Amino acid sequence: MTGVVIAIFALWALASVLVLVPRFSPWIRAYDLFGWVPEWKFFAPIPGRGDFHLLYRDTYPEGMSEWTELLLGGPRRPWNCLWHPGRRERKAAFDASREISRHLSPDLIDTIHVTIPYLAMLNHVSELPRMLPAVRTQFTLMYSESMVEQGVPSVSVVSHLHELHES
Amino acid sequence: MSPEIALGWCTRLAAFTIVLCSLEYLWGWRTLRDGGMISWRVGRLRLPVTAGGWTGNLFDLALAYPNILVFYTIRAGLAGMLAFGPAAWGAAWPLTLLLYLGGLLIEFRCRYGHDGADQMSSIMMLVITLAHVAGTDLAIKAALGFLAFQVMLSYATAGWAKAPMAGWRDGTYIAAILSTRIYGTPAVGKFLTERPRLAKLATWTVLTWECTFPVVLIAPPQIAYGYLGLGILFHVSNAVLMGLNSFVWAFIATYPAVVWWVLNRGF
Numbered sequence: 424m425t426g427v428v429i430a431i432f433a434l435w436a437l438a439s440v441l442v443l444v445p446r447f448s449p450w451i452r453a454y455d456l457f458g459w460v461p462e463w464k465f466f467a468p469i470p471g472r473g474d475f476h477l478l479y480r481d482t483y484p485e486g487m488s489e490w491t492e493l494l495l496g497g498p499r500r501p502w503n504c505l506w507h508p509g510r511r512e513r514k515a516a517f518d519a520s521r522e523i524s525r526h527l528s529p530d531l532i533d534t535i536h537v538t539i540p541y542l543a544m545l546n547h548v549s550e551l552p553r554m555l556p557a558v559r560t561q562f563t564l565m566y567s568e569s570m571v572e573q574g575v576p577s578v579s580v581v582s583h584l585h586e587l588h589e590s
Numbered sequence: 591m592s593p594e595i596a597l598g599w600c601t602r603l604a605a606f607t608i609v610l611c612s613l614e615y616l617w618g619w620r621t622l623r624d625g626g627m628i629s630w631r632v633g634r635l636r637l638p639v640t641a642g643g644w645t646g647n648l649f650d651l652a653l654a655y656p657n658i659l660v661f662y663t664i665r666a667g668l669a670g671m672l673a674f675g676p677a678a679w680g681a682a683w684p685l686t687l688l689l690y691l692g693g694l695l696i697e698f699r700c701r702y703g704h705d706g707a708d709q710m711s712s713i714m715m716l717v718i719t720l721a722h723v724a725g726t727d728l729a730i731k732a733a734l735g736f737l738a739f740q741v742m743l744s745y746a747t748a749g750w751a752k753a754p755m756a757g758w759r760d761g762t763y764i765a766a767i768l769s770t771r772i773y774g775t776p777a778v779g780k781f782l783t784e785r786p787r788l789a790k791l792a793t794w795t796v797l798t799w800e801c802t803f804p805v806v807l808i809a810p811p812q813i814a815y816g817y818l819g820l821g822i823l824f825h826v827s828n829a830v831l832m833g834l835n836s837f838v839w840a841f842i843a844t845y846p847a848v849v850w851w852v853l854n855r856g857f
Contacts, residue, residue: 424723424724424725424726424729425724425726425728425729425732427724428720428721428723428724428729428732428733429728429729429732431720432717432720432732432733432735432736435736436736436739436740439739439740439743440743443747457694458697458709458712459713459716461706461709461710461713461740461744462747463706463743463744463745463747463748464747464748464751465706465744465748465800466748466752466763466767466773467747467748467749467751467752467755467758468751468752468754468755468758469755469757469763470763470766470767471767471770471772471773472763472766472767472769472770473770474770474771474772495627499771499775499833503833503835504826504829504830504833504835505829505835506610506614506835507614507833507835507836508614508615508617508618509618510614510833510834510835511614511615511618511621511628511703512618512621512626512627512628512703513772514702514703514704514705514772515621515627515628515700515702515703516627516702517772518701518702518703518704519627519702539632539633539635539636539701542632542635543627543629543632543633543702546624546625546629546631546632547625547626547627547629549625550623550624550625550626551625568766569766569767569769569770569771569774569776569779
């Protein structure tokens with residue numbers, strides 16, 4: 424048994440090195456179904472240098488509301504270096520935003536509304552508590568460069584208007 | 591330090607990371623609801639096996655809301671037993687295997703919201719399980735060597751991937767990351783943006799440390815411990831400035847393996 428375990432560690436270590444080689448990486452990733460082979464980058468080589476913003480608006484029988492930005496995960500607090508529960512929601516929104524950005528190419532844009540990240544954002548926006556019953560909702564994803572103080576965020580995605588059903 | 595004690599400390603620290611992350615998920619329970627950003631209702635659609643049918647119903651038992659809250663409570667409890675319980679519990683491989691499998695289920699539930707700290711804890715639980723399944727001194731030493739190798743590889747990979755990029759070398763990227771809302775402290779980002787030489791110095795300090803980290807495997811103990819001390823400083827800084835609190839515990843959990851290597855490498 425010890426020999427088997429040592430062989431597993433040796434192969435695992437080898438795969439962890441080979442995944443860094445572009446020639447072997449796709450092959451290893453195809454078989455790494457459980458995420459055993461890590462690829463530690465820590466923001467390398469080119470980090471994200473901006474923020475995504477998720478906004479939504481609703482339509483009512485009387486008209487349409489203004490866009491409202493969702494502050495997912497809430498603001499950062501001084502104690503977040505020890506205890507940071509909001510990090511998960513913020514990271515989840517970031518992950519979904521990055522994934523949806525990959526569907527913005529002309530050959531994929533027509534199917535964007537059936538992708539998981541689109542559905543995740545639509546699901547979240549649709550389930551938000553509302554003071555008044557809205558008829559339809561729409562979300563938009565915007566991106567702002569962090570170091571451009573006066574810059575206007577650019578629009579990445581604008582969803583269709585989706586019917587809201589009372590549950 | 592004996593291999594058992596070194597692996598025991600790795601286990602306690604990795605388990606503590608899982609306790610912390612599980613309690614954070616429970617505290618932020620709203621995001622796990624069907625309407626949350628980490629929703630099973632949407633996450634299950636990624637795979638046919640989880641999307642529906644009897645297999646989907648089976649996954650519902652652990653992953654649907656509010657069952658997921660019970661799942662995280664049990665996970666925190668099991669990890670707490672390893673983190674704070676008697677040393678013998680750390681060698682109980684069914685416990686570490688359960689924590690590893692639980693981590694896999696969390697990945698299946700929704701791909702969003704996870705990070706490198708989760709991946710490191712998950713890898714550690716599997717490595718510790720394998721070592722204790724074999725149950726020999728040699729397997730435990732191999733596990734420690736593997737963990738020391740992984741942490742060395744993680745820092746070196748990150749450093750050498752950044753080094754060719756002009757934006758890292760001139761300090762622009764570090765100021766830009768720290769200016770974001772998600773990973774930054776905008777006041778510090780602005781401070782560094784206005785002081786490009788300081789941003790460059792901070793980047794080169796991190797880059798040099800990351801790129802040369804593999805020397806811990808061959809350097810004299812004082813230098814090796816210095817590198818590990820800088821590692822703690824690096825992760826604590828990231829926790830304070832970037833909010834990456836769980837990385838502190840997840841990565842420092844591998845350090846007992848490096849210390850064991852330094853003490854026992856025979857040169």
